Amino acid sequence: MKTNPKTESQRLHALRSLNILDTLPEQEYDQITKLVASICDTPIAMISLIDKDRQWFKSKVGADYCETDRKYSFCNIAIQSDEEIMEIFDARDDLRFKENPMVYGDKKVIFYAGVPLKDKNGFALGTLCVVDHQPRTLSARQKEALMFLANQVTKLFELQSINDGLKETQKQLKEKNNQLKNFAGVVSHDMKMPLASMIVTIDVLKAKYKDILDNTGLEYLNNLKKSSFQLSDYISNILTHYESDSITNNEESLKEFDVHSLIEDIVEMLDIGDDCDLSFPEESIDVYTNRVALEQILLNLIGNSLKYNDKPRIEIDIDFKKETDAYRFFVKDNGIGIPKDKQKEIFNLFSTVADNDRKGNKGNGIGLSTVKKMIHNLGGKISVESTEGEGTTFEFTIERIHN
Incomplete structure (x- = not known):
């Protein structure tokens, strides 16, 4: 045949x-x-x-x-x-x-x-x-x-x-993702220096030509400076997002520390004003986990509670529980809240809900996506409960490592 x-x-x-x-x-x-x-x-x-x-x-x-x-x-x-x-x-x-x-x-x-x-x-x-x-x-x-x-x-x-x-396909996507990470890292780092130079130059122009510039000219420079800071913040968030895997996988960041000291450091970094009441967990309990990653997570969540708040007095309540296999955190505020139909979208990359924050700036939709990614890498989950106009509570866990 x-x-x-x-x-x-x-x-x-x-x-x-x-x-x-x-x-x-x-x-x-x-x-x-x-x-x-x-x-x-x-x-x-x-x-x-x-x-x-x-x-x-x-x-x-x-x-x-x-x-x-x-x-x-x-x-x-x-x-x-x-x-x-x-x-x-x-x-x-x-x-x-x-x-x-x-x-x-x-x-x-x-x-x-x-x-x-x-x-x-x-x-x-x-x-x-x-x-x-x-x-x-x-x-x-x-x-x-x-x-x-x-x-x-x-x-x-x-x-x-x-x-x-x-x-x-997974292999190709991984390669593309690595290329994108490298590209984002190179571009972001290369843009940081010119932006810093622009901000400094704007301050020099304002100081040197303050007697020549009229109010309109000064407004232009202030808007330019504001936009430069927004772009710098955007670049920093992109870098953090793409570096989140290396941050969470860094074993050198595994440390034993008490929760109160971590929150105190975050409060200092955020430069919280007198118009904010921030409540610490009742007990300062020692934890053993990735300190850098947890700091980034709380820094973002507490920062959002400060930014997206329309009340005369900001209230932020941070709570913590040590469980058998996990550490559980709560960040509760009295802010603007999140509409029910938008709560599933807030963890998507580049997804924004609020038009503007407390200072009139628009968010870039990167922070919460990075938070979720880091929490997932640390073996945990994050959820949100919110009532529009009343406030929001973020609850998240990270895996408890027994050292």
Whole structure:
């Protein structure tokens, strides 16, 4: 039986694109061959794949060889057959196998039944087959079971192909993400210095030409300075977002410290004014975790409570609990609140809810996304409860490391 060269090359391409040839045994395939041997009551069952010059077995029961020459392969004939099952009662009486060493040698393939394993494009890549050393036939139920199990093998092929595709896509996405991180880092660092120079230059211009500039000119410079600070803040947030993985994975940042001292440091950094009442946790409990990451998380959440607040007096209540396997934090405020329909969006990158903060500046939608990412990397979760116009409570956990 001759094969069409064009179709055969496409079939071989389909087979090799599975990346399954010469792979190690896998339980999913071995379970099928064991089951089909039991159902068909044969000493041998195999999942064969027909390569260019050989027949290779992905799984086998009752055979001690991994591959055979294609020109002597029963399965090679089966994949070119139009039959759903190619069944040979006694190969010694079949002219196609008259001089086949598989029939007359030590292996003695007398009975054979094989179902072609066809991919979604109809290419027969191999067979699920059973072999016996004596003449026999399969019952209708055995044939049906053989076809059902052959279908399961093709589904395993498809799943393997999909998984390989997903792994390749994941690899490419990881590479692209690393490129984006590097790009963001380089661009952000390169922009920081010119921005700092712009801010300094604006102050110099205001001081040097204060007697020449009118109110409109001074307003232009103030707006330029404000925009420069906003852009600088935006760049800093992007850097923190893309560096969050390295921050949370840095084992050198694992330290034992008390919660009160951390919050005191954050209060000092934020330069909280007299219009804010900030309540500390009742107890100053020692924790062992990534101090830098936790500082970034609380810095962002407390900073948001300060910025997005329209009350004459800002109230921020910070609470903390040490649990068996986690540290649990609460940051509660009396701010503007978050609309119910927006609460699921606030952790998305570049998602903003409020038009402007307390000072009239618009947020960039990076901070909470970074917070969620860091908390996830630290083995925890974050949730939000908020009532518009009344306030917001963020609750988050991080995994407790026992040192």
